[in-house]
Amino acid sequence: MLGLAVRIAQRMELHNEASHANHPPLEAEMRRRLWWALVLFDQRISELSDAKVSMLNPTWDCKIPLNINDFDLRQEMKAPPTEHDRPSEALFATVRSEINDTIRHNSFHLDFTIPALKAIAKPSESLAAMEKRLEDKYFKFCSMDNPLHFITVWMSRGLLAKMRLLEHYAKHSSPQQTDENRDEANTHAIDILICDTMLASSTIIKGFQWLVHYYFPLPAYMNIARDLQKRPTATIGNRAWEAMAENYRARFSDLDDESPMFAVFGRLLIYTWKAREVAFRNSAERLPEPYMIASIKQRLGNFEDYPSDPDRSSMQNAESSSSMAVPDLPSMDFDMEALDWTAIDWNPIPGLG
């Protein structure tokens, strides 16, 4: 159905900058805003449904929304208004579109979506350059008591962290990765969670939570969890667990969540915690079960449906079709031998939780 909306938009030529010239400035600007809103929504839905292809690509040229207030646009205008040099009412829409305008031309984004389109992509600035530019143009003028500014800054930072993670995968796609590389990826994932925690736990943006809800950072959890299942004793583990625990509290404390996504997410974390327990079981310090794990166990009930001895062959088959929601990760090295599955006690630990 969303595909339908995008097709209607294309039929109306909303994606085509040249067509906007046929409309008065107010209508032209509203058309651009609608196109970008649709593209960003389409991109998010694609990520959630694991589809690779979305409209966030370089095949169209509609300009991004202007940083202006609604009263700057009037029906009788003959020329477009000048942009503000300070944050306007359109800040969130403008900044989000601006970041994604760079992303859609970026070679690592295209690596994971439609590599053939790299041929028509415009050369785009580095993430570091974009980050500096956003800071100078917008963020340094933003006030954290202002809900619109707050959500703009933190969603942008989260998006930039996600792009850094993506760029990392694009650059380090071989199966053998050093511990430093893995830690670097985890650092980006942790940053994603920290930004999301700022958003989900904020009382200032209470009315905007419906949008924050759309951007649950499952790939960040996934990246951390998969790595910690392999390297449960990595030193970055403590920071990673803390970031996950904080985000869990922010996201799930009040929620009575029965969604399938929660079930999958919950089980992912349970398995990851098990790996850590096994790794530390002979250590002098017993690890206390985090609130997050106890809470997940309570919500998901008994884990009777878990196999007591996970089928290794089915997992090896799964390797060849990596199943990240976004991005579709190159297969990182799945060193099954590193973890002795038969040593793990999959039954729920009595007395805890």
Place this chain on the structure above:
Amino acid sequence: MHEGNDQLLFGPRGSNIDISALHPDQGQIFKLWQVYLENVDPLLKVTHTPTLQPRVLDAASDLSRVPPPLEALMFGIYCVSTLSLTDDDCAAFFGTTRKDSLREHQLGCQQALINCGILRSGDRDSLTALFFYLVSLDPVRTITSRLNRQDFITS
């Protein structure tokens, strides 16, 4: 009229529903409009408040004569505003659960979209209404796709 194609959108319809009866009462319309301006418009910016507000207030005073694209847009606004409310807010403002309210407005929006022939339309208000309707479906909770496979959980 290619009504058969419209069924592709939302499934088979019964007899035509008179959607002017599906609008909330005037006070609730104004409330939903306020919620939209506070919670939704700042983030999406796909409507122009100075030009839309007079049209909405006007329409609310005579719901039997609202042009179809504007009517669809109003229902879209009800949907997306309700999405942004908590259960407590809905109970306080409208005396319903968020889920029930959302469902009601979505049904109205579906019919309104069919009434403006969205599949054939080139009207920006209608497309905006469709966009709001889609956003309000909140697919985060329902999309699972490949997520449910065991291989997703254990590496």
